Amino acid sequence: MSVLLIEDNSSLAQLISMFLSSEDVENDTAPDGFEGLQLLSEKEYDVLITDIRMPGISGHEVLAKASELYPNMPVIIITAHGNIPDAVAAIRSGAYDYLTKPFENEDLLNSVKKKRQKFAG
Amino acid sequence: MGIFVGGKFMKSQGQPKAENNLFSYVVIISSTIFITYFHYGVPKHHTVIHISHYYAFYIIAIYTAYRFGLRGGFFISVVLTGIYSPDSYVHIFKLDFPHHIMPSIVEVTMVYAVALLAGVLSNRLKHEKLKVEMVSEEMLELERQVAHDDRLRVLGQLSAGIAHEIRNPLAAIKSGISLIKSGKGNDQVIDILSSEIDQLNSFVERFLQYAKFGAEQIEEFSIEHFIMELTELTKLSASRQSVHIDYEVNIPDGAMMYGDKNAIKQALLNIIINGIEASQTSEHPTIKIWVDITDTDIYFKIADNGTGINDTIVDKVFEPFFTTKDNGTGLGLALARKITKEHGGQLKAENTADGCEFIMEINREENERLINRG
Numbered sequence: 001m002s003v004l005l006i007e008d009n010s011s012l013a014q015l016i017s018m019f020l021s022s023e024d025v026e027n028d029t030a031p032d033g034f035e036g037l038q039l040l041s042e043k044e045y046d047v048l049i050t051d052i053r054m055p056g057i058s059g060h061e062v063l064a065k066a067s068e069l070y071p072n073m074p075v076i077i078i079t080a081h082g083n084i085p086d087a088v089a090a091i092r093s094g095a096y097d098y099l100t101k102p103f104e105n106e107d108l109l110n111s112v113k114k115k116r117q118k119f120a121g
Numbered sequence: 122m123g124i125f126v127g128g129k130f131m132k133s134q135g136q137p138k139a140e141n142n143l144f145s146y147v148v149i150i151s152s153t154i155f156i157t158y159f160h161y162g163v164p165k166h167h168t169v170i171h172i173s174h175y176y177a178f179y180i181i182a183i184y185t186a187y188r189f190g191l192r193g194g195f196f197i198s199v200v201l202t203g204i205y206s207p208d209s210y211v212h213i214f215k216l217d218f219p220h221h222i223m224p225s226i227v228e229v230t231m232v233y234a235v236a237l238l239a240g241v242l243s244n245r246l247k248h249e250k251l252k253v254e255m256v257s258e259e260m261l262e263l264e265r266q267v268a269h270d271d272r273l274r275v276l277g278q279l280s281a282g283i284a285h286e287i288r289n290p291l292a293a294i295k296s297g298i299s300l301i302k303s304g305k306g307n308d309q310v311i312d313i314l315s316s317e318i319d320q321l322n323s324f325v326e327r328f329l330q331y332a333k334f335g336a337e338q339i340e341e342f343s344i345e346h347f348i349m350e351l352t353e354l355t356k357l358s359a360s361r362q363s364v365h366i367d368y369e370v371n372i373p374d375g376a377m378m379y380g381d382k383n384a385i386k387q388a389l390l391n392i393i394i395n396g397i398e399a400s401q402t403s404e405h406p407t408i409k410i411w412v413d414i415t416d417t418d419i420y421f422k423i424a425d426n427g428t429g430i431n432d433t434i435v436d437k438v439f440e441p442f443f444t445t446k447d448n449g450t451g452l453g454l455a456l457a458r459k460i461t462k463e464h465g466g467q468l469k470a471e472n473t474a475d476g477c478e479f480i481m482e483i484n485r486e487e488n489e490r491l492i493n494r495g
Binding site: 009011012014015016018019022053058078080081100101102103104105106 | 281284285287288289290291292293294295296297299300303305309310313316317363
């Protein structure tokens with residue numbers, strides 16, 4: 001399984017990447033939306049995890065463009081600004097899960113696996 | 122200058138009431154003794170002197186009525202006319218009105234009339250003054266409430282940025298701890314955790330230093346440091362929106378400003394938040410913050426690339442409770458203009474080719490006077 005993580009907080013990106021690798025989840029990281037879309041244009045991932053608030057291209061824009069490129073690719077939103085209207089807006093825009101920081105590594109992993117199974121099934 | 126938000130520029134006028142009353146008693150008693158001395162000491166054929174002290178009694182009666190109202194006016198009339206013409210009272214009590222006493226009785230009556238009239242007017246004046254003071258007090262309270270509500274609004278806007286600055290390091294810390302607990306942690310994870318804890322602490326320290334809204338204090342402060350604090354808060358305010366912020370700061374080292382730093386910060390932040398919201402209509406939302414200083418003025422200009430302000434309402438945007446937003450209070454810009462005026466400046470709004478520009482122009486000479494008044 002392959003995951004692309006777009007997160008501008010380098011420490012968090014590094015730790016999530018280490019965790020996913022330890023769980024045998026192949027992953028790439030991008031520090032902003034621009035690089036993330038670049039990677040997406042080169043390769044399809046099984047799951048996309050993206051932050052919302054990032055310099056340049058926002059997570060919402062990434063979500064919209066990723067959905068255009070790969071309509072069946074599950075997108076998980078991770079955000080520090082968690083609130084119900086935002087979550088509803090993200091789900092309506094095509095996101096399949098919405099995690100508010102700080103979250104448990106296991107919750108993220110479960111979300112990744114669940115979405116993968118759902119889409120694979 | 123008037124009343125400042127929070128009342129810190131309002132100073133009590135005059136002396137305490139008890140001291141004022143004592144002074145009035147001394148004036149009334151001493152002038153009465155002085156004139157009485159002349160009344161009885163000067164031979165009666167010095168007509169001019171007697172006419173003069175007769176009119177001087179009027180002045181004492183009016184002054185007493187002014188100071189102590191209708192009761193004071195009546196009391197001093199009894200005393201003064203008793204001194205001036207005790208015979209008049211004797212004749213009045215006897216209901217005996219010979220021709221020679223009539224002028225004195227008329228004069229006594231006139232003193233009463235003048236004193237009582239002055240007393241009535243004085244009472245009315247005091248009543249009106251009390252009403253004005255009550256209204257001023259209510260206005261002051263309203264201003265405090267408006268300032269408080271606006272601070273809450275600005276802090277609400279900052280909260281999204283605060284969440285971003287705190288939750289990102291917290292997420293990294295939680296993730297790192299989870300790795301360590303599951304036995305997958307290493308020195309690199311510990312280093313990251315340590316760095317994130319430092320970052321979190323640094324943010325809290327900066328925030329406590331910068332976001333002191335409501336801590337009213339007149340002081341001399343560095344414009345450069347002020348801009349650093351404003352930049353930090355602007356970053357937090359813009360946290361939820363996608364906006365590019367440009368700064369152009371042309372100030373010499375060590376340039377200083379005077380006043381309530383937090384109030385000015387609040388005023389500018391209000392304008393910046395409005396600008397960020399307005400610029401969201403643009404494809405590339407941008408805010409330009411320009412700071413300049415001349416020999417006479419300090420300028421803060423904030424320009425956005427939104428749709429601008431409709432020409433028909435550009436003069437109204439600073440009026441209290443005027444708003445074009447569904448959830449706006451219409452207080453932010455009104456308060457910003459008030460704070461600017463209180464710091465010796467003026468706040469203007471102009472439409473530009475790209476959007477709208479707010480100019481806060483602080484006169485340095487008037488601003489410097491604040492430190493002496495505060």
